[in-house]
Amino acid sequence: MGKLGDMAKKAKEMAKGHPDKADQAVDRAERTVDERTGDRYDARTDRAAESVRRSYGGDENRPR
Incomplete structure (x- = not known):
């Protein structure tokens, strides 16, 4: 496997x-992207954040 x-x-x-710290980081990243793009990609960032959380089992009680 490569370095990445x-x-x-x-x-x-x-x-x-x-997972609690990872959830905070994912939320912060999602919020930053939404702010910088004027929420143009909000649905995509929501799906991406949900996918990342599923990958490590984070915030399972989050409403979908």
């Missing part, structure tokens, strides 16, 4: 160990 793959694997392992 190794980094992604480490990030996923860390997110599984600290």
Whole structure:
């Protein structure tokens, strides 16, 4: 696996160990993208954030 793959694997392992912190980071990233794009891609960022959360089992009680 390349360096990028190794980094992604480490990030996923860390997110599984600290899902509350990972959820905060995902929320912050989603909010930043929405602000900078004027919410033009809001539906896409929602789906992307949900996909990321599923990948590490984060915030399972979040309304969908």
